[in-house]
Amino acid sequence: DVHYDVHAVEKKWLPVWERLDPFRADDAVVTSGEKPKRYALTMFPYPSGDLHMGHAEVFALHDVIARYWRFRGYEVLNPMGWDSFGLPAENAAIRNDEHPATYTYANIETQFESMKRYGISFDWSRRLHTSDPEYYRWTQWLFLKFRERGLAYRKNSPVNWCPNDQTVLANEQVLADGTCERCGAEVTKRELTQWYFKTTEYAQELYDALDGLQATWIDKVVNAQRNWIGRSEGAHVRFDVDGHDPITVFTTRPDTLWGATFMVVAADAKLAAELVSDEQRQALEDYVADVRKASDIDRLATDRPKTGVFLGVHAVNPVNGERIPVWASDYVLADYGTGAIMAVPAHDQRDLDFARAMDLPVRRVVDTGEDNPEESGVATSGNGTYVNSGPLDGLTDKTAGIHQVIELLEADGHGSGTVNFRLRDWLLSRQRYWGAPIPVIHCPVDGEVPVPEDQLPVELPELRGADLKPKGTSPLGAATEWVNVSCPTCGGPATRDTDTMDTFVDSSWYFFRYLSPHDDSQAFDPALAAAWGPIDLYIGGDEHAVLHLLYARFFTKVLRDMGLIDWDEPFSAYLSQGKVINNGRKMSKSLGNGVSLGEQLDSFGVDAVRLTLVFASPPEDNIDWADVSPAGSAKFLQRAWRLSGDVTSAPGVDPATGDVALRKATHKTVHEAAQLLESYRFNVVVARVMELVNATRKAIDSGCGPEDPAVREAAETVAILLSLVAPYTAEEMWERLGHEPTVAQVPWPTVDEALLVEDAVTAVVQIQGKVRGRLEVSPDISEADLEAAALADPAVQKAIDGREVRKVIVRAPKLVNIVV
Ligand code: ANZ
DSSP states (O other), rough: OSSSOOOHHHHHHHHHHHHHHHHHOOHHHTTTTTTOOEEEEEOOOOOSSOHHHHHHHHHHHHHHHHHHHTTOOOEEEEOOOOOOOOOHHHHHHHHHOOOHHHHHHHHHHHHHHHHHHTTTOOOOOOOOOOHHHHHHHHHHHHHHHHHHHOOOEEEEEEEEEEEEEEEEEEEEEGGGGGGTTTTBBBOEEEEEEEEEOOGGGHHHHHTTTTTHTTTTHHHHHHHHHHHOOOOEEEEEEEEETEEEEEEEEEEOEEEEEEGEEEEEEESHHHHHHOOGGGGGGGHHHHHHHHHTTHHHHHOTTTTSSOEEEEEEEEEEOOOOOEEEEEEEESSTTTTTTTTTTEOTTTTTHHHHHHHHHHHOOOOOOOOOOOOOOOHHHHOOSSSEEEOOOOTTOOOOOOHHHHHHHHHHHHHSEEEEEEEEEOOOOOOOEEEEEEEBOOOEEEEEEEEEOOOGGGGGGOOOOOOGGGGGGGOOOGGGOOOOHHEEEEEEOOOOOOEEOOOEOOOOOOOOOOHHHSSSOSSSSSSSOOOHHHOOOOOEEEEEEEETTTTTHHHHHHHHHHHHHHTSOOOSBBBSOOOOOOEEETTTOOOOTTTOOOOHHHHHHHHHOHHHHHHHHHHSOOOOEEEGGOOOOOOHHHHHHHHHHHHHHHHOSSSOEEEGGGGGHHHHHHHHHHHHHHHHTTTTTHHHHHHHHHHHHHHHHHHHHSSSOTSSSHHHHHHHHHHHTTTTTTTHHHHHHHTTTOOSGGGGOOOOOOOOGGGGGOEEEEEEEEETEEEOOOOOOEEOOHHHHEEEEEEOOOHHHHHHHHHOOOOEEEEEEEEEEEEO
C-alpha cells in the first residue's frame, strides 16, 4: 500500500473514463442557456509520427484550463482532430510507393492512442480529419461561397515558387531570409495563373481589430500581425506622361514632391513593358530576365547595387511642371503600392543610391540640419524645414506639409490621400496531390464553372507512389478520367481544375466544424456557433503568428459577412507556450539531444511527465528538459497519493470541527489557485498544492492526526487540484478516499471566507526601550495604522504621561518604539 504502480493505474482508469465519457460537451445545456459555456481550443496536430514533447507540453497546459473551467460550472467544449492533408504524407507516399492516406491514417491512429493515454479531457465524439471527404466537402463548399462573393479568384502574376517542393507558396510561407518555411529551399519567382483569397478586402478590419486583441493575446503575435498587414498612410500621386496614360505612384511622403527628380517603375511589372520606347525595349527585356532570378528580400535590400534601365519616356511632376525621366529597376516591387514610385533621392537612400549610379539629379527639399545629401551621399529622412518646395517653404511640421500637398493634389485632380497595405491576397492553390481539390471546372465555352454544390465533395482520384512525384504541374493532371468531365453548364467537354488547396485553408475553419462534425447538410450549425463561439482560449505555438492565426481571423470575418455567425474574432484570448528544449538547445536529430515522449511516459508515467511540464515554468517560457526532474515529480505524486490512504475519517464527515490551522491552509490554497489559474500561472498552482501536501502530511504525522476531518478535507482538496495536471493519481486518490469516479466532475471546493482571515499577531509597544503595552493586530497592518493604534492604547497613553513624543519607530506588524 505504500507504493503505487503508475502504469497499472493508467490501465485501470482509461476504460473507466471511456465508459463514463465525462468530457463530452452537451450542446443542449448551452443552447438552452442552462449552463454557461467555455470553448477551449488547442491547435490540432499534423499527423507525422507519434506525439512529441512539444505536443505533451501544450496539451498539458491546455488541459489545466479545460478541467478548471469544468470545475467552475461551465459546459466546456474541448475538441481534437487532425490537420491531415499536406506534404509529408505525400513525400512518404512517394518514398514507399503507397497512397498518402496510408501514412496519414496510420499516424493518426498512433497519435490518437497516445493522446488517450495522455489523459487530456478531449471530447472525442467530435474528432475530425481534414483529409476526410466529409470534411473537405465543406472546405470546397466554403471556397465556392467565397468565390461567389468575389473573395476567391484566379489571376496571373509573379508568384513564389519552391523549386524543391515544386509548388507555389503564399507570401506568409516564405521566411524573412527568402526560404521556404517547410523545406528551407531558396524561393524563386514564376509567372503563373493561380487562385487567391482576397484577404486584402479585410486588411483594414483585420488591422483595426488587433487593438481589441492586444489585452488578451501576446504582444509578439499582435505586433507580428500589425507588421504583416503593414498599414501605411500616404497618397496616390498622378504623373502625366507624354503619349501614355498617366502613372500613379504610392508615396508616404507626398510632401517631398518638389524633390522628385525621376520615377522608377518595377521592371517586371506590365507597366514597364507598356511604357518603354522602341529603342529601349530590348534593354528592358534583357534586364527583366535577370531580375526574375532575385527574391523580394534581395531586391529590397538597401545594400544591393542599384541597377536599372531608362524607359525612354518622361513624366511631368504635377507640382512644378518639371519633366522627369522614367526608369525601370528591380528595387521597386511590382506588387506593392502601384508598382511605381516617385524617386526623391535626397530623402530616400535607395533612390539616392540609384541616382548616383545612374547620374540623376538630387534635390534637397527638407533641411534637417544634417549634411546636404546632394554632396554627402546620405539621404536624410528626419524632420526639418522645407526648402525648394514652393508653398511649403519655411514650414517645419511634416504632418502639416503632407496635408497641404494632399489638398493641393486633390484640388487639381493629381492625387489624393490614401492608405496602403503590405498584406497581399492569399495564394491558395498548390500543385500537389494531398489536399482538397479546387471545385472548379474549366470549360472552353463557359470558362470557369463552379462544381454544383450537390456534386461535392470533388474527391481525390486514386493516385499513388510515382504518380505523385512533383513535376511543376499538379499530379492530378495525370488522372485523365478524373480530369475530363462535361461542363455543368453546357454539357460540352471540359476539364477539372487540377490544383489543390493550401492546407492552411483546411485549418482556417476547423474550429467551426467541431461544432457539427457529423452534420452532412451544412458546414456547421449557425445556432451552435452562436451558442459556443467565440473560442475563449486558444493555445498553440506562435510560429503561426501570421499564418494560421491571420487566415483564421479572415475566414471568421467572411463567415460573419455570410451571415453564419454573429461574432467577428475567432479567438477571444490566445496563449502560446514556450518550447521544450534540452541542454539549452532546440531538440534535433543532428544534435542528438531529442527526448522521446514515449520513453518518458514509460519511465515516469503520464502524470509525472504532465506535472513536470506544467510545474517547470510559466506557460510561455521555454522548458529545458535537462533542468527538470520527472523522477522528482513522480516522487511528489507518491507523497500526495499516500495521503489518501492515511485518512481515517469517513467520507462526508463535517470538516467544521477540524483542525483550524490545516483548514486555513486548505482554503487559502483553493482561493489562491483560482486566482492563479485565471491568470495562467499554472506552475505556481502546482507549487501551492505541494505546500498543501506537506502541511497535510505534517498534520497526520505530528499534528491533529489522521482521524481529524480537516485531514480529509485537505486530502480531497489535493485530489481535486491535482486532477488538473495529474488525472490518474487524482482519480486513484479520489477512489481511496471513498468516492465514486470521476473527480473531474465534482464541483470546485467552496472557500470559507472566514478561514482566509489571517490570525492576529502581537505587536509590542516600547517607550524608551521598555515594554509598556501589547496589541493584537492583523499581520498585514500598515505602519501608519500600527503607530496610531499604539499611541491610542490606554496603557501606552498612561506611560507617556503627557510628555512630548519626539520620535516613533514602527516595524509593522511586531514592534513600535516611542521616544519621549
Ligand atoms: C517618395 C518618398 C520620399 C518615399 C521619401 C519615402 C521617403 P511603406 O512605408 O513601406 O509603405 N515605395 C512605394 N511603392 C514601392 C514599391 N512598389 N517598391 C518599393 N518601394 C516602394 O513605404 C512606402 C514608400 O516606399 C513610398 O514612399 C515609396 O517611396 C516606396 F523621402 O515615396 B516613398
